[in-house]
Amino acid sequence: MTPALAVSARERQNRYGHPGLVVWFTGLSGAGKTTLSTRLERRLFDKGRLAYALDGDAVRAGLCRDLGFSARDRRENVRRAGEVAGLLADAGFIVLAAFISPFRSEREAIRSALPPGRFAEVFVNAPLATCEGRDVKGLYQRARAQQLPEFTGISSPYEAPLTPDLELRTDQEGIEACLEKLNALVEDRLKL
């Protein structure tokens, strides 16, 4: 074992110009999590940052494909996503993690597992009626038709953040305005 040779977080930070960070987007399906995290990834990448959008759908299709949508499986889904986000942040990335992540306790567990200041919770908030009206993936229609059991907001609870680091009302604010706020949040955290 040669631990002295391992690449340290400090060395990575010096190389990349910024520390690792997890920006956690939580909210209902259709609230705009993926849209915003993808746009923020683009913006950070174009500025020369190491940024990676970690999307709930992709993780569901791979790492968590053994899991369903019971409360227990949702908790495990978010736990694993948090672990992966932590690894990516450890590797030096600004991770933009977009997960419904309906339960407060799992989101707080991810915050607790990361170094202080290295987790920012973004509440992507749009009223259920707005999300249901958008219904980009047709999921709400299926949930109302009882074809999707335990659907967050319809037949499974969503616990809104009590003190998010940032709240975005995507039914009231445009994408560019939201991105400005996100960018300010990230730049603020990278200075810490």
Place this chain on the structure above:
Amino acid sequence: MTPALAVSARERQNRYGHPGLVVWFTGLSGAGKTTLSTRLERRLFDKGRLAYALDGDAVRAGLCRDLGFSARDRRENVRRAGEVAGLLADAGFIVLAAFISPFRSEREAIRSALPPGRFAEVFVNAPLATCEGRDVKGLYQRARAQQLPEFTGISSPYEAPLTPDLELRTDQEGIEACLEKLNALVEDRLKL
């Protein structure tokens, strides 16, 4: 949704100077997987590469802390590790993954899930007696005392690679010689 804005693998490759890659170190406990992957991480980092050593012990302590050592849990442990390595490679990293990963089928599944040429299997090969003689973590002693059930090489099988991309006999070759071969393997793959 604005998929056209997503950062592509090609853009990442242009930025970082190389594509993502998974180098998978398999072998018995004590064979030298972590030593070699850590040393290779250092070497690649010092050359300006994006490199990250993903270690079995760290993953066991985090992402896979719900898993034990039954054949079923070992398969799941390696499956998840492969998914995470794939995500890190997708983000652009040269991932140096050190996992006993005793079963051929799980290793091959990881190869199959990655783009062609983006997975290299390294068989870190030392005879059981050599590994047991090193016993850095004292695990073999505990396994022989039947305090560790299902220990690879003692009470649980290890399926050696049939056609590894590289085989390193760490009982016969020194660390520097092994690193030269690993470096050549990585450089070769990055050219593809």
